[in-house]
Amino acid sequence: MSPQTKATLQKLGPLIALVIMSVVLAAMSPDFLTVGNLLNVLRQVSINALIAFGMTFVILLAGIDLSVGSVLALSAALMAGLMGGGMNPVAATMVGLIAGAAMGLLNGLIVTKGKVAPFIATLGTMTLYRGWTMVYTNGSPMTGFNSDFIYMLGSGYVFGIVPIPVVITLVVFGALWFVLKKTVFGRHVYAVGGNPEASKLSGVKVDRVQLWVYSLSGLMAALAGAILTSRLNSAQPTAGAGYELDAIAAVVIGGTSLAGGRGWIVGTLIGAVLLGVLNNGLNLLGVSSFYQQVIKGIIILLAVLIDRAGKK
Amino acid sequence: MxxxxxxxxxxxxxxxxxxxxxxxxxxxxxxxxxxxxxxxxxxxxxxxxxxxxxxxxxxxxxxxxxxxxxxxxxxxxxxxxxxxxxxxxxxxxxxxxxxxxxxxxxxxxxxxxxxxxxxxxxxxxxxxxxxxxxxxxxxxxxxxxxxxxxxxxxxxxxxxxxxxxxxxxxxxxxxxxxxxxxxxxxxxxxxxxxxxxxxxxxxxxxxxxxxxxxxxxxxxxxxxxxxxxxxxxxxxGREIGDRFPKRNVAIGKPRLKVGNLDDGHAISDISFEVHAGEVLGVAGLMGSGRSEIVRALFGASRRKSGDVWLDGEAIHINDPIAAIDHGIGFVTEDRKTQGLVLGMSVRENITLTHLAKLARGGVVNGGDENGEVAGLIERLKIRTRDAELDVKSLSGGNQQKVVFAKWLGIAPKVLFLDEPTRGVDVGGKAEIYQIINELAASGVAIVMVSSELPEVLSMSDRILVMHQGRQAGIFDAKTATQETIMHAATGGQ
CATH class of the missing domain: 3.40.50.300 (P-loop containing nucleotide triphosphate hydrolases)
Known part of the structure; x- marks a missing residue:
């Protein structure tokens, strides 16, 4: 086997795993392979996928963003609060998204200007943003939006069949794929992640690239928050807790290296879908949620071990 | 035993x-x-x-x-x-x-x-x-x-x-x-x-x-x-011809002029001129401040004071971006940590310094990029099967040529070289010297820091010798010998 074929096969590993898993589930549960169920899975996946897209950029920079779950909650609470105060839902959603990007920007500033390790910086803001959410919501859910826009965003369909969150996820995916693959900015993300010193000496604006990437991660978390809030028709102060781990899992299963500089967003999409299918399939099969955790953990470890073995 | x-x-x-x-x-x-x-x-x-x-x-x-x-x-x-x-x-x-x-x-x-x-x-x-x-x-x-x-x-x-x-x-x-x-x-x-x-x-x-x-x-x-x-x-397995290929270049007008450069810790009072087509060697013992001169001028490290003129105009460089905008390139001392992104392809490394020029509205034009890379690979005789290979799979000499290609891409007026042949084998060295000569011939002003005296003596037109952070003198390479250089570098008068 030539090195190129081997590399391609390895890259496609998660996809092959996804296909095998789907075939097995289809054989075991007649409910799995129905259009309704699959679209439902994709809708559930969309929240994690969006966060994981942003996380892919951060991890390509050899960084990490632990604050995404809290960013999701705070931006959603803000959006809900503004609507509750009578603001136009579209405008409130926009403000929520901008707030998410701003929270991401703050993460970026702490990392670049404050020279704090991303893990620590976002561990701090994770707690900070969550605390702020609690203060803002007084610890109770904000609910009851009577808005067509919010209904459509969470529960609407395009052509009467494709859920709107799925459409949004695919559009965002396409745009971010293009950014990473075809633009100067995307190239600089890989370069900074691969070797920040060489990038700086080559005239790459290393700090600015990082600021944009952390802002993007915040924006993606806020977008996921807007969809989740619309879907549930309420903003929960505890929303998004632990979502950072699912997002990191999707990125890692997709083959992006935590060491930075190497990876692709296609893998992240596959990783997110794989996790969603696994959840759905285990539910259909009636596996207890305790065992579901165990199986998910094994899948994540297997993905990383296979990736390691392939690199030797 | x-x-x-x-x-x-x-x-x-x-x-x-x-x-x-x-x-x-x-x-x-x-x-x-x-x-x-x-x-x-x-x-x-x-x-x-x-x-x-x-x-x-x-x-x-x-x-x-x-x-x-x-x-x-x-x-x-x-x-x-x-x-x-x-x-x-x-x-x-x-x-x-x-x-x-x-x-x-x-x-x-x-x-x-x-x-x-x-x-x-x-x-x-x-x-x-x-x-x-x-x-x-x-x-x-x-x-x-x-x-x-x-x-x-x-x-x-x-x-x-x-x-x-x-x-x-x-x-x-x-x-x-x-x-x-x-x-x-x-x-x-x-x-x-x-x-x-x-x-x-x-x-x-x-x-x-x-x-x-x-x-x-x-x-x-x-x-x-x-x-x-x-x-x-x-x-x-063959004769490599001249170990140091000869250069016959008419030296032109002053390109880079530096007055009283001081970085606040390693070097002070550095003043020199480099002309178009000229190679100025920088020699000195390790720790004498050789590399710090070019690092400070390129904006890679902080500069306390000092004036810099490029083609007669005063310029202010505070970071590498400004240096590159002025047409100054820098082949760094350690290509693995400072020169290359090892996990990226030859193509991506070559265009990293000037990717914006190959893009419209932030979107890279793949055709332009591939054309430029193919041209530079051919011009510098970089031996790689494919521009898409990871740069780390190349030999030391070819990796170094990729670093040169990066800087040729910005069409430099001034090029700083810090240990340009470190870790490069004999055959590769001769090729890199040839590249340096061609660059000089095209009017680039070159400042070359090197710890190898034969290299400095043979490749330079003039040699600036450093001693404990100050310049001990500038010597004409035609008349200088290893002894005169070492004498100055060790603090002799």
Missing amino acids: VVKMKDISKAFGPVKVLEGVEFELEPGEIHALMGENGAGKSTLMKILCGVYQADYGTIEISGRPVEIRNTKDAERHGIAIIHQELNLIPQLSVIDNLFLGREKHKGGVLDSRKMRELALEYLAHLGVKNIDPDMEAGKLSIGQQQMVEIAKALSLNAQVLIMDEPTAALTDREIEVLFGLMRDLKSRGVGIVYVSHRMEEIFEICDRISVLRDGQFVGQRVIKDTGFDEIVKLMV
């Missing part, structure tokens, strides 16, 4: 790295092992010290065949290696490093007093006085770290010492100390294998030389009976 390696073969997957190689080392000799990058020197030595196992062939020590399956086996047979990349743990003290993995202890509790005594003894034995055994190893100079490694090897009672490019990062004074030490070890019957690209050193210190080419043994010579040309021919 006599070491004989017979008919050694080794393959990694389908790639044969060594084929039927012979090597022998006698006690009390310094034996040079030479060959271009990729010739198999390092692999052969790693087999001798147990890092790799040969697929075929035998190793004999004092006439008896031995098996060396791991580094512990090698240590037991009295074989020690000092790697090119030093293996000290920077956060641990000198003593802790010396005894790492074989700490002296009493029932599991470290016997610090014993280890300190022994450490002082080992260092004294080497005649090394200026190393504090309690210092963190990472705070020592590279030369001092090397001494610690040698002390460690000798503490294992090594009879065979393998040194892989030991002088690559040493100051000239440190090299003298090292050579003194090697002669001393030799007189005590230790056999030394000396792997180096520096021909002058080999002729100065070695007794015999073995040459490898493409994984095969091509010959052994006694140093006294051979010469530079014969060795190079053995190494590359």
Whole structure:
């Protein structure tokens, strides 16, 4: 086997795993392979996928963003609060998204200007943003939006069949794929992640690239928050807790290296879908949620071990 | 003890790295092992010290065949290696490093007093006085770290010492100390294998030389009976022509002028001019501030004061971006950490400095990029199967050409070169000198920092010599000699 074929096969590993898993589930549960169920899975996946897209950029920079779950909650609470105060839902959603990007920007500033390790910086803001959410919501859910826009965003369909969150996820995916693959900015993300010193000496604006990437991660978390809030028709102060781990899992299963500089967003999409299918399939099969955790953990470890073995 | 390696073969997957190689080392000799990058020197030595196992062939020590399956086996047979990349743990003290993995202890509790005594003894034995055994190893100079490694090897009672490019990062004074030490070890019957690209050193210190080419043994010579040309021919299998190709360039108007440059800690009072088509060499001992000049001018490190003019206009450079905007390029000292993004392809590395020029509205034009990269690969004769290969899969010389290609892409007016041929083999060096000459001929002003005096003397038009952060003088390369340069570099008037 030539090195190129081997590399391609390895890259496609998660996809092959996804296909095998789907075939097995289809054989075991007649409910799995129905259009309704699959679209439902994709809708559930969309929240994690969006966060994981942003996380892919951060991890390509050899960084990490632990604050995404809290960013999701705070931006959603803000959006809900503004609507509750009578603001136009579209405008409130926009403000929520901008707030998410701003929270991401703050993460970026702490990392670049404050020279704090991303893990620590976002561990701090994770707690900070969550605390702020609690203060803002007084610890109770904000609910009851009577808005067509919010209904459509969470529960609407395009052509009467494709859920709107799925459409949004695919559009965002396409745009971010293009950014990473075809633009100067995307190239600089890989370069900074691969070797920040060489990038700086080559005239790459290393700090600015990082600021944009952390802002993007915040924006993606806020977008996921807007969809989740619309879907549930309420903003929960505890929303998004632990979502950072699912997002990191999707990125890692997709083959992006935590060491930075190497990876692709296609893998992240596959990783997110794989996790969603696994959840759905285990539910259909009636596996207890305790065992579901165990199986998910094994899948994540297997993905990383296979990736390691392939690199030797 | 006599070491004989017979008919050694080794393959990694389908790639044969060594084929039927012979090597022998006698006690009390310094034996040079030479060959271009990729010739198999390092692999052969790693087999001798147990890092790799040969697929075929035998190793004999004092006439008896031995098996060396791991580094512990090698240590037991009295074989020690000092790697090119030093293996000290920077956060641990000198003593802790010396005894790492074989700490002296009493029932599991470290016997610090014993280890300190022994450490002082080992260092004294080497005649090394200026190393504090309690210092963190990472705070020592590279030369001092090397001494610690040698002390460690000798503490294992090594009879065979393998040194892989030991002088690559040493100051000239440190090299003298090292050579003194090697002669001393030799007189005590230790056999030394000396792997180096520096021909002058080999002729100065070695007794015999073995040459490898493409994984095969091509010959052994006694140093006294051979010469530079014969060795190079053995190494590359052909004549490489001039070692330093001649340049015949009319020197033009002043391009870069620097007045009273001061970076606030390593250098002060630096003033010089470089003209179009000129190569200004910068020489000096390690730590004299050679590299700091170009780093400060490029905006890679902070500058306290000083004026810079480019083509007669005052310019202010505070970061590399500004330098690049003004058409200044910088081939850095260490291509692995500063020059290249190793995990990226040749293409992506070449265009990293000027990708925006190959893009419209932030979107890279793939056709323009590929065309530009193909042109530069051809122009610099970069040997790679494919521009999409990771740059780390290329040889040292070709990696260095990729770094040059990066900077040619910005159409530079001024190019700073910091150790442009470090870790590059003889054939590759000649090609890089040719590239430097062509750049000068096209009107680029070049500032070349180098620790290799023959390189500085042969490639420069004028030479700025540094001494302890200040310039000791600027010499005309036509009349300067190694002696005049060293005299100035060591503070003589």
